[in-house]
Amino acid sequence: MSTLFSTISCISSITQLLVVYLRYGGAGLLELQDKLRIERKKHKLTQKQVADLLDITESGYGFYEQGKRKPPYEHLQTLAARFDVTIDYLLGTSTIPHMNKEQSDSLRTIEDVRNDLANDRILDVDGTHFTPEAKEEALRQMDLLIKLRKLEK
Incomplete structure (x- = not known):
């Protein structure tokens, strides 16, 4: 049945x-x-x-x-x-x-990317490390984005 x-x-x-x-x-x-x-x-x-x-x-x-x-x-x-x-x-x-599993495992939050950048685990588009000024600006922008996203929730 x-x-x-x-x-x-x-x-x-x-x-x-x-x-x-x-x-x-x-x-x-x-x-x-x-x-x-x-x-x-x-x-x-x-x-x-x-x-x-x-x-x-x-x-x-x-x-x-x-x-x-x-x-x-x-x-x-x-x-x-x-x-x-x-x-x-x-x-x-x-x-x-x-x-698929590979796609799912590759997903990361903006906070993960921000932390990788802060710890020099991300390279610039030309394959070199970010200059201190570029790194600082990118981190500032990411922090702003993170704050905005948290405010939306």
Whole structure:
């Protein structure tokens, strides 16, 4: 019986995906709300479970799936991690849902890059070490960017 339910559930998800695909003329044109709904159902989660994961109300998450509200970046990070997809995929800037291990391992935060620069582990575009003045200016710019990003959150 459980195999039957899982087959029906899979067919239902595939049918929904096909409907959305036909509605928008291609998988690359799926809207964020459609991808959220498809990924949630693919992972057999309720809207309530996803809302709890994000620490918001069920109706708040429902608004994301209805396209009435856009999730903040922190929620996109959580959703992408839970659904094992990239944020770019959710936002439609990439049609590739998953990053390979090598790509994932190469991701670094601006703070990581800033620390590498401060410790002379990054070279200038010509392959030489930054001059003290250039290094100081780059660090100042990165510190400003880090502060601005933290204020946005």
